[in-house]
Amino acid sequence: MRTDSINHWNIVAENYSAENNPGKNIHSQIYLAAVNELLGNINGKHILDAGCGDGxxxxxxxxxxxxxxxIDGSDAMLNIAKRKHSHVNIQYNKMDLTRTLTFENRLFDVVVANMLLMDIPEIELFIFEVARVLKKPGDFIFSITHPCFFSGNWEEDENNIKMYKKIGNYLDERVEELNFWGKTLHYHRPLSKYMDAIEKAGMYVSSFREPVPSRELIELHPEQEYHYRIPSFVVIRAKSI
Ligand SMILES: C[S@@+](CC[C@H](N)C(=O)[O-])C[C@H]1O[C@@H](n2cnc3c(N)ncnc32)[C@H](O)[C@@H]1O
Incomplete structure (x- = not known):
């Protein structure tokens, strides 16, 4: 287990779950709308939720x-998931997503990974493993913070409206400390690294979304209107063939 980053998730798990649960904060609503649209009808499908967090x-x-x-690498997250979000058709397991997955080939119709890939230090093996455990055809749908814009700080105009971001060192891969729910690690890599890993795993990108909030959401949270200027998230569907 990559104890360095997982330990942080163990420590912040309760805070993370309290703030995100049940996934109805404005940010998760933005990318989950796109994820759900790409998932379509899932009735009867066998889905792997990788990095499931609190479930x-x-x-x-x-x-x-x-x-x-x-599956998730954090015991604390899995304990919350079993406590708060159990269901007869969910099996929660501990697994390190930076290592070979202990599943047979071609098991799942869909692999979904929300807000996971920028939290793991290496994505190539994981995406290779996703392609291996997916049926053919199968869908890999993932959401990440937008690699192009995540690191840039907002600059405001004279009315304190978030208008611009300055981006530097975009191409440098690096690890950064974040402090949203407590300390966690964020692995910045350019978008092309995600595309390369998908291509090397023998999959192809069939959908690429930069989701924005619905108008209804912005009416409730007008201060979040900046999402229409610069996207905060990317949602990708890759297909195994
Ligand atoms: C930002 S949270 C996302 C959780 C959930 N998918 C959601 O949308 O709320 C990232 C999750 O990735 C898990 N994680 C990070 N590194 C991991 C690793 N190497 N193996 C397995 N899980 C890992 C963390 O424990 C955490 O639950």
Whole structure:
């Protein structure tokens, strides 16, 4: 287990779950709308939820009729998931997503990974393993913070409206400390690294979304209107063939 980054998730798990649960904070609503659109009808599908965290999304999928295998490296997250988001069609397991997955080939119709890939130090092996455990054809759908813009700080105009971001060192891969729910690690890599890993794993990108909030959401949270200027998230669907 990559104890360095997982330890942080163990420590912040309760805070993370309290703030995100049940996935209804404005940010998760933005990317989950795109993820759900790409998932389509999942009734009866066998889905791997990789980096399931506290399991709120696994439960949402199970309630739509899917059979879920949900994996995460953090004991604390998995304990919360079992406590808060259990379901007869969800099996929670501990697994390190930077290592070979202990599943047979061609097991899942869909692999979903929300807000995971920028939190793991290496993505090549994981994406290779996703291609291996997916049926052919199968869908790998993942959301990440937007690699092009995440690191840039907002600059405001004279009315304190978030207008611009200055981007530097975009091409440098690096690890950064974040402090949203407590300390966690963020592995910055350019978008091309994600594309390369998908291509090397023998999959192809069939959908690429830069989701923005719905108008209804912005009416409730007008201060979040900046999402229309610079996207905060990327949602990608890759297909195994
Ligand atoms: C930002 S959270 C996302 C959780 C969930 N998918 C969600 O949308 O709320 C990232 C998750 O990745 C897990 N994680 C980070 N590194 C991991 C690793 N090497 N192996 C397995 N899980 C890992 C963390 O424990 C955490 O639950």
């Amino acid at each position: 709120f999304f696994s439960l949402e999928l199970a309630q739509k009729g899917a059979i879920i295998t949900a």
